Amino acid sequence: MQKTVNILNKKAKFQYEILDKYTAGIVLTGTEIKSIRSGKASIAESFCEFNERGELFAINMTIQEYAFGNYYNHRPKAERKLLLNKRELKKLEKEVNIKGNAIIPIRLFINDKGLAKLDIALAKGKKLYDKRETIKDRDNKRSLDRIKKSFR
Numbered sequence: 001m002q003k004t005v006n007i008l009n010k011k012a013k014f015q016y017e018i019l020d021k022y023t024a025g026i027v028l029t030g031t032e033i034k035s036i037r038s039g040k041a042s043i044a045e046s047f048c049e050f051n052e053r054g055e056l057f058a059i060n061m062t063i064q065e066y067a068f069g070n071y072y073n074h075r076p077k078a079e080r081k082l083l084l085n086k087r088e089l090k091k092l093e094k095e096v097n098i099k100g101n102a103i104i105p106i107r108l109f110i111n112d113k114g115l116a117k118l119d120i121a122l123a124k125g126k127k128l129y130d131k132r133e134t135i136k137d138r139d140n141k142r143s144l145d146r147i148k149k150s151f152r
Helices: 030-037 086-096 128-151
Strands: 006-008 016-026 047-050 056-059 080-083 101-110 116-125
Touching: 016 086, 016 101, 030 101, 047 086, 086 101, 086 116
Parallel strands: none
Antiparallel strands: 006 101, 016 080, 016 116, 047 056, 047 101, 056 080, 101 116
16 A cells, blocks of 8 residues: 555646646545555546535546455445535635636545545636647757756
8 A cells, every 4th residue: 555645637737727726625435535545546537516506526536446345335436525615615616607617636635634635626728729838838848958957
C-alpha cells in the first residue's frame, strides 16, 4: 500500500481554464476508501453535477473494486456525493448555470486525518485555438530551458 495517495486529472489544465478551486469531502463506503488508499482510482473522465435537491455529486469517477471485498464490494462507477458548505454550493450552482462553465475534479487525495478529499475546480472549457496556444507556450518554454542549460 502507498504512503501518500495523490491521484491527478492531468488533462484538466489542458482542456479547461481553471477559474476557482475548492476542496470537498466525499461520502464513501468501506471498500471504496480501501481501494483509494491502495491507489486504485481514476478521475480522468469524471465531472461534477448538481441534483434536483442542490447536492453536488461526482459522476463517472472510477474506484476499482477492493480485492478482498467479497459480496460487500461497491460499484466502480457509482455517483458519489461531495461535501461542501451551503454557501460554496450555492455559489457553485450559480456559476455553473452560466454557459460554458463546469465543475471538474482535479486531484483525489487522503488528508492528514486519513479522510478522502477531492480538489474540484470551477472551469471554463478551452477552445481549440486556446489549446494550440498552450502547446506552443509549452514548446517554447522547453526549448528556452534547453538553451539555458547549454550555456551553463
